[in-house]
Amino acid sequence: MRFAATLIPTLKENPVEARVESHRLMLRAGLIRQLGAGIYTWLPMGLKVLRKVETIVREEMDAAGAQEILMPAVQPAELWQESGRWQMYGPELLRFQDRGGRDFCFGPTHEEVVTDLVRRELRSYRHLPANFYQIQTKFRDEIRPRFGIMRGREFLMKDAYSFDLDEVGLDKSYILMVETYNRIFQRCGLHYRAVEADTGSIGGASSHEFHVLANSGEDVIASCDSCGYAANLEKAEGSSPSAIPGGEVGSMRAVATPGVKTMEEVSAFLGYPLGRMIKSLVVEGEGGAFQLLLRGDHELNLIKAAHAVGSAFVQLVEPARVQELTGVAVGSLGPVGAVLPVLADHCLKDLVGFVAGANEDGKHWVDVMWERDCPKPQMADLRNVVAGDGCPRCQVGSLRLDRGIEVGHVFKLGDKYSKALQVAVQDADGRERTPVMGCYGIGVSRIVAAAIEQNHDDQGIVWPVALAPFPVEIVLVNPKETQAVAVATSLEEGLKKFGIDVLLDDRDERLGVKFKDADLLGIPWRAVVGGRSLKEGSVEVQRRGKPDKELIALDKVVEFLSARVRDGK
């Protein structure tokens, strides 16, 4: 492909709106352009990368025996009413009407459509197991699209849905998909981790997320340094010693703490470590309001809190509402004389002589003990794990925390949709059975952003070879030098014979400009043709991201580059 004849609108200046590297670089390297909030056009270079990801995903899905189909993006409301999600889904679902006033939505996901397909077409257990997938544009009307492609509203996704006669079959399908996902992300050349995840409102037995590790990731994942345990922070469990070693604990007494509110302030004011303080948070769900107790240095996990109080979800309540519910201002709540039902995090089980709010403004209790001073509340897992917590699986290792970008999610749906849409197939004994489903998503467009997030330097993108728009870029020093043009063209032709696609920068620009753009674009191998190296009968070759340049004799360049590209390094 010729640079001069291609739309690669690189930007010298940094776009103001871009807050993360991948967004900045995708705009600067001319991969994408924004059309509206969370909506982007893919330009030639960006689309090349997107197609690379797609191809890898498609090849691995096909290899796993999944069947590619393409379902409609626009879906009738009736199906969603049948599954109950027309009511459940909320404003993220983009809804509209056709000219006849019939309700439709733009599909954010396709459980309903695929399940409808299966109930119409599959009658016998002989048709199972089956796994249908598509690579398609989805739309989710996100509360707040951000970070460019990373959290857009319109995005490209691969979604697959498996159907099995029973749980045993589902387990097999699920494991096959996990293996397939591992192959996909390995082939993409990404550092990633598969983690256990919360199944969310959909429920179901198990769920794994695949995260590309990057500091800018929106998710936090915990992993054990000794065994293979890894989990999303939403789900991760960990143990922390609950008893704080210390001397004698005196009797409970009140201390005036005027104007001292936050845990840090109280800790500094009283000279007690955060680990010996208890904070009280009030949450409310469909089951009512609860007062939750956590150690001063721990964070509440709302998902765990919801599980603990038996609600589908809970919210942290506003300070004004806390006052209304308890008669106490936030910052002064405590377990002694609490009015709401109280739940405490496991870490507080053996804590002695702690500090807690006195349910009275400007006053805290010091040296509180369970049973002696107030009843010991019911214990539950309520907090986010912290780095260094003990591993819940092997009991030996400790947990570390990393940030990740969720690029894949697999989970077992069970019969939620197959039941709601009344799918039935006959088993070998002629009985009607409801198939069990699994669903498996990959954020194809998000992988592009995640790959950049993980592979860049201060000059631009450094593509993994597998995802690069081109494996090789030829920089023509001067398009007016006829000999150089001839060499560049024959190099391009030579590489083409090895199936290597080349970007040839034939623009009439100063060399510096081409170098800067080449760095920005991040194409793995750069060959400089012309100028002083050509005078010596060679081509200067450099690996993007590496400082050293190599002079390769003219007749060896094709061989040299094709070998490197084939290695994929």
Next chain:
RNA sequence: CGGGGUGUGGCUCAGACUGGUAGAGCACUGCGUUCGGGACGCAGGGGUCGGAGGUUCAAAUCCUCUCACCCCGACCA
């Protein structure tokens, strides 16, 4: 959804408070010089000042409405 902010040439922004008929840098076009890490000079082209309405002799500027986009928050008591 709550809060904050911004819409002026393709991009980054000035001009607005104090109304007087639109500007800079980059980009683009032409010519010349330059030519292995985002060159320089000269000459050019390009703007319904987001939109609608209002005030005024006069509106990018003041007022009202509206649209779009961006940022922060929604997790600490």
